[in-house]
Amino acid sequence: MSLDQPGTRPDEALRAELAAEMDAVNAVIRERMASEHAPRIPEVTAHLVEAGGKRLRPLLTLGAARICGYQGRHHVDLAATVEFIHTATLLHDDVVDESARRRGRPTANLLWDNKSSVLVGDYLFARAFQLMVRTGSLRVLGILSDAAARIAEGEVLQLTAARNLATDADTYLKVVRGKTATLFAAACEAGGAIAAAPDEVVEGLRVYGDGLGIAFQMVDDFLDYGGAGDGIGKNIGDDFRERKLTLPVIRAVAAADAEERAFWTRVIEKGDQHDGDLEQAMALMVRHGALEATRADALAWADRARIALRPVPAHPLRDILHDLADYVVARVI
Amino acid sequence: MSLDQPGTRPDEALRAELAAEMDAVNAVIRERMASEHAPRIPEVTAHLVEAGGKRLRPLLTLGAARICGYQGRHHVDLAATVEFIHTATLLHDDVVDESARRRGRPTANLLWDNKSSVLVGDYLFARAFQLMVRTGSLRVLGILSDAAARIAEGEVLQLTAARNLATDADTYLKVVRGKTATLFAAACEAGGAIAAAPDEVVEGLRVYGDGLGIAFQMVDDFLDYGGAGDGIGKNIGDDFRERKLTLPVIRAVAAADAEERAFWTRVIEKGDQHDGDLEQAMALMVRHGALEATRADALAWADRARIALRPVPAHPLRDILHDLADYVVARVI
Numbered sequence: 228m229s230l231d232q233p234g235t236r237p238d239e240a241l242r243a244e245l246a247a248e249m250d251a252v253n254a255v256i257r258e259r260m261a262s263e264h265a266p267r268i269p270e271v272t273a274h275l276v277e278a279g280g281k282r283l284r285p286l287l288t289l290g291a292a293r294i295c296g297y298q299g300r301h302h303v304d305l306a307a308t309v310e311f312i313h314t315a316t317l318l319h320d321d322v323v324d325e326s327a328r329r330r331g332r333p334t335a336n337l338l339w340d341n342k343s344s345v346l347v348g349d350y351l352f353a354r355a356f357q358l359m360v361r362t363g364s365l366r367v368l369g370i371l372s373d374a375a376a377r378i379a380e381g382e383v384l385q386l387t388a389a390r391n392l393a394t395d396a397d398t399y400l401k402v403v404r405g406k407t408a409t410l411f412a413a414a415c416e417a418g419g420a421i422a423a424a425p426d427e428v429v430e431g432l433r434v435y436g437d438g439l440g441i442a443f444q445m446v447d448d449f450l451d452y453g454g455a456g457d458g459i460g461k462n463i464g465d466d467f468r469e470r471k472l473t474l475p476v477i478r479a480v481a482a483a484d485a486e487e488r489a490f491w492t493r494v495i496e497k498g499d500q501h502d503g504d505l506e507q508a509m510a511l512m513v514r515h516g517a518l519e520a521t522r523a524d525a526l527a528w529a530d531r532a533r534i535a536l537r538p539v540p541a542h543p544l545r546d547i548l549h550d551l552a553d554y555v556v557a558r559v560i
Numbered sequence: 561m562s563l564d565q566p567g568t569r570p571d572e573a574l575r576a577e578l579a580a581e582m583d584a585v586n587a588v589i590r591e592r593m594a595s596e597h598a599p600r601i602p603e604v605t606a607h608l609v610e611a612g613g614k615r616l617r618p619l620l621t622l623g624a625a626r627i628c629g630y631q632g633r634h635h636v637d638l639a640a641t642v643e644f645i646h647t648a649t650l651l652h653d654d655v656v657d658e659s660a661r662r663r664g665r666p667t668a669n670l671l672w673d674n675k676s677s678v679l680v681g682d683y684l685f686a687r688a689f690q691l692m693v694r695t696g697s698l699r700v701l702g703i704l705s706d707a708a709a710r711i712a713e714g715e716v717l718q719l720t721a722a723r724n725l726a727t728d729a730d731t732y733l734k735v736v737r738g739k740t741a742t743l744f745a746a747a748c749e750a751g752g753a754i755a756a757a758p759d760e761v762v763e764g765l766r767v768y769g770d771g772l773g774i775a776f777q778m779v780d781d782f783l784d785y786g787g788a789g790d791g792i793g794k795n796i797g798d799d800f801r802e803r804k805l806t807l808p809v810i811r812a813v814a815a816a817d818a819e820e821r822a823f824w825t826r827v828i829e830k831g832d833q834h835d836g837d838l839e840q841a842m843a844l845m846v847r848h849g850a851l852e853a854t855r856a857d858a859l860a861w862a863d864r865a866r867i868a869l870r871p872v873p874a875h876p877l878r879d880i881l882h883d884l885a886d887y888v889v890a891r892v893i
Binding site: 262263264265266267268319322323341342343345346347348349350352353354356357359360363365368369372373375376378379380381382383384386387401 | 595596597598599600601652655656674675676678679680681682683685686687689690692693696698701702705706708709711712713714715716717719720734
């Protein structure tokens with residue numbers, strides 16, 4: 228596939244460019260997800276592997292390493308590590324959120340039980356660290372263990388922020404970093420670090436991943452109130468029904484008068500929702516410019532991602548990363 | 561406290577000898593259990609720290625390092641790492657077992673919720689890996705990431721083995737290694753490895769920890785059917801009521817005739833238990849020598865632990881480790 232082909236989606240272009248290396252990553256994932264002793268583990272992990280997913284995070288690691296001229300083989304283990312951490316997080320998230328579906332399939336906690344999801348998630352975390360040790364790079368181990376701690380911190384913060392109108396934009400940003408941006412940032416940073424790229428390049432890759440992840444999550448949160456359902460994602464109002472404190476709600480609450488505040492307290496904090504409440508919520512968001520502000524924030528984070536690529540060496544894959552930052556916000560332009 | 565003082569318990573002697581270093585370990589634990597961003601984390605971890613616990617695993621790490629003549633400071637971080645992995649495992653265990661009490665206090669999953677226990681456990685795992693990276697030793701990182709994977713594997717195996725009469729002594733041993741012996745072994749091995757002790761010494765320490773952990777767990781499982789309640793541990797019959805496939809049950813089932821097998825199927829697999837069933841179970845164990853066989857196995861593993869210490873350099877702390885292997889089985893002699 229030519230990179231110049233008009234209409235090529237940048238995530239697909241990235242996948243096409245890195246197809247051979249991603250095959251190697253997928254082989255490592257299959258091999259290391261098995262377990263000699265506990266038959267439940269391959270059952271659960273096979274379910275996850277079959278469900279697929281976009282594998283965007285390992286692609287970022289491979290891409291960053293290639294852009295920085297890496298010639299070794301450790302980036303394959305590293306990309307698999309990143310995907311393992313992501314998958315372990317999803318398993319635990321589904322327990323925490325009591326989710327029933329993920330990527331269009333029943334979740335592991337529904338098919339087996341919460342116990343299996345917790346313990347198989349722990350297994351994948353441990354396998355991730357084993358793989359990282361194989362790279363022999365203490366720098367990379369530092370990046371990804373720091374990321375794992377920040378991810379867990381963000382998830383815990385989300386628990387206490389949930390359904391709490393006192394949640395502000397700062398807390399929202401910390402939660403979004405924890406649940407999305409930190410692993411995007413670490414995936415990019417680790418790819419540069421394994422290639423021993425200069426510090427400003429590694430830092431540029433980190434800031435790129437951070438901006439990309441935040442923009443991606445903000446677009447998602449915007450579309451839950453503002454977009455047309457695209458048939459593959461969630462439907463309008465899912466976050467509202469789950470009473471999530473996403474940025475559109477936070478902005479509307481910040482601008483609310485007493486009567487509006489009573490509305491938000493009822494529908495979000497108390498969960499007492501009736502017909503017409505979603506429409507009322509969206510009307511309040513429009514009145515206070517909350518959706519427009521969320522959209523503008525998403526665009527600004529995508530900008531920051533693109534700018535961060537400046538010190539990164541010229542490379543066709545760098546152009547794709549640049550386009551990817553455009554692409555994640557294209558749904559709201 | 562003199563080591564020669566008659567009646568000194570070896571675990572207390574170990575604690576007394578290593579008091580200054582354990583203070584440093586406890587300071588690291590307190591410092592690293594905090595979280596800047598998520599207030600729920602220090603709440604949960606403070607609850608765990610206050611509950612105390614024997615901290616035997618970090619003592620083994622400190623002791624092994626000292627015996628091997630280690631002069632650096634990384635053993636303190638390493639000992640804290642071992643305790644973090646242990647604490648994370650306990651948090652997740654309590655979710656999996658739906659436990660209400662741990663160390664005489666309500667469990668975190670009861671005081672907060674399962675979500676907090678899962679996510680704070682993840683946070684502690686990540687903090688453990690961060691601390692390990694600080695030691696700069698890839699060998700130690702390998703030992704403890706392998707251990708973490710085996711622990712999770714053992715826990716998953718225990719899930720599928722639970723309440724299943726097909727569980728045999730081999731599976732039991734794998735489960736016991738996963739839930740207890742692997743971390744004891746890794747705690748000892750890592751202490752030797754950080755001191756760069758010769759391979760046969762590091763291996764001796766690993767086998768010692770493995771034998772100690774297995775003996776400890778077998779004694780526990782024996783006492784659940786055979787010992788007098790000691791006021792601090794569990795009561796006779798707890799494992800029976802929870803329908804656990806511990807070694808005394810496995811040995812009795814292996815020797816059961818058709819009628820006895822029907823009994824075990826009813827009480828363990830179906831969980832249909834009545835007055836007198838515990839007494840009947842204990843009578844069957846005595847008839848088939850199941851308790852005696854469990855006791856003999858525990859003593860053999862303690863022997864193996866002591867023998868494994870032979871290549872380890874002479875040191876007062878080595879003598880304490882030797883006594884500790886006697887001590888864990890003293891309750892069944």
